[in-house]
Amino acid sequence: MIGTFSVTARDDSTGARAGELVTAHGVVRSPAFMPVGTAASVKGIAPWELERLAPEMVLANTYHLLLRPGVDVVEKLGGLHRFMGWNGPILTDSGGFQVFSLAERRRYDDDGVTFRSHIDGSELRLTPEVCVGAQKRFGVDVAMALDVCPALPASHEDLEQAVAMTLRWAARCRAALPSGGPTLLFGIAQGGLEGDLRRRSAEELAGIGFDGYALGGFSVGEPPEAMWGAVASAAPLFPAERPRYLMGVGTPRDIVHAVSAGCDLFDCVIPTRNARNGLLHTSRGPVVLKNARWRWSEEPPDPACDCPTCRWCSLAYLRHLYLAREAAVVVLATVHNLHFYLSLMRRVRWAIMTGRFAGLRAELLATGSAEG
Numbered sequence: 001m002i003g004t005f006s007v008t009a010r011d012d013s014t015g016a017r018a019g020e021l022v023t024a025h026g027v028v029r030s031p032a033f034m035p036v037g038t039a040a041s042v043k044g045i046a047p048w049e050l051e052r053l054a055p056e057m058v059l060a061n062t063y064h065l066l067l068r069p070g071v072d073v074v075e076k077l078g079g080l081h082r083f084m085g086w087n088g089p090i091l092t093d094s095g096g097f098q099v100f101s102l103a104e105r106r107r108y109d110d111d112g113v114t115f116r117s118h119i120d121g122s123e124l125r126l127t128p129e130v131c132v133g134a135q136k137r138f139g140v141d142v143a144m145a146l147d148v149c150p151a152l153p154a155s156h157e158d159l160e161q162a163v164a165m166t167l168r169w170a171a172r173c174r175a176a177l178p179s180g181g182p183t184l185l186f187g188i189a190q191g192g193l194e195g196d197l198r199r200r201s202a203e204e205l206a207g208i209g210f211d212g213y214a215l216g217g218f219s220v221g222e223p224p225e226a227m228w229g230a231v232a233s234a235a236p237l238f239p240a241e242r243p244r245y246l247m248g249v250g251t252p253r254d255i256v257h258a259v260s261a262g263c264d265l266f267d268c269v270i271p272t273r274n275a276r277n278g279l280l281h282t283s284r285g286p287v288v289l290k291n292a293r294w295r296w297s298e299e300p301p302d303p304a305c306d307c308p309t310c311r312w313c314s315l316a317y318l319r320h321l322y323l324a325r326e327a328a329v330v331v332l333a334t335v336h337n338l339h340f341y342l343s344l345m346r347r348v349r350w351a352i353m354t355g356r357f358a359g360l361r362a363e364l365l366a367t368g369s370a371e372g
Helices: 047-053 062-067 071-076 080-084 096-101 128-138 156-176 195-208 224-237 252-260 270-276 308-312 315-323 328-353 357-366
Strands: 005-010 017-023 026-030 032-034 058-061 090-093 104-108 113-116 123-126 142-144 184-189 212-215 244-246 265-267
Touching (some): 017 328, 026 032, 062 123, 123 128, 128 142, 224 244, 224 252, 252 328
Parallel strands (some): 212 244
């Protein structure tokens, strides 16, 4: 049944768990990392390469798709799955973070937020009803409720206001997109590093009733250690029978810590952005392609990796492509970095299911494998 989430295994020494979420386009096995396809495309690779990498779910962004090509275009051309050539599950972020990070002249009120497009300066209006209505018309598997994302550090008063408005909007999002349809709806908890506000968010969202719950407002300026502690405290506050999604985080180390806290879903631009900037994630730690040490190297980027890039390309070749600004290096590096992240999640899931997660966690955090 669409919307069913089953916890299939737990780690006794931590809060880590493996699960399965049933969506209209397939079962999402967690813990899972979602490659970011902001504008209906995962940067650097074609849809058929994405299919070969086999992520459990991909993420697109409501804010960007509203600006271009627009909801009408996506809907008329068959929905987001057909439009972007991806047949697996899709989650769309609500756009709340992008309004905070990209839009100009933001003006929040109880009804919604007015802002100017970062593309052409045109004035736009986003309300909870517009937000979830667009995601429903996109035909996505998981829609996110509209939220207010404050920057950190922030005063307790500012965080409290963001929490209150986010909760009011969450109730309206749920009313606009009732349960039982093909598009699931996740609520987003805010509250920064304040435990009382995180608890309030979790409790009130649970009272509204969502298909899943997300931790928003992390990785926006706080130290990693502070984020890990706050996530460890906040994640268990959500209903255990629903998936928990840590939004926009992060490095492999961040993800390992968050899995230990009981988080199930993750997304981040790090693997694709780093690929475009010439940084590869490997089992021995980050590899920076421009470094002169790789000029004569016949080694693959990661001898322990079986991705197409590592099977076909030497570090010397990739360094040459990067310095020559050849477009192929972006594709090759993106394939490798996403393969690294997705393989990491499969190892983590298997370790949880076989009772070996504590050992794998210690290994990853002690070696370069979890370095960002």
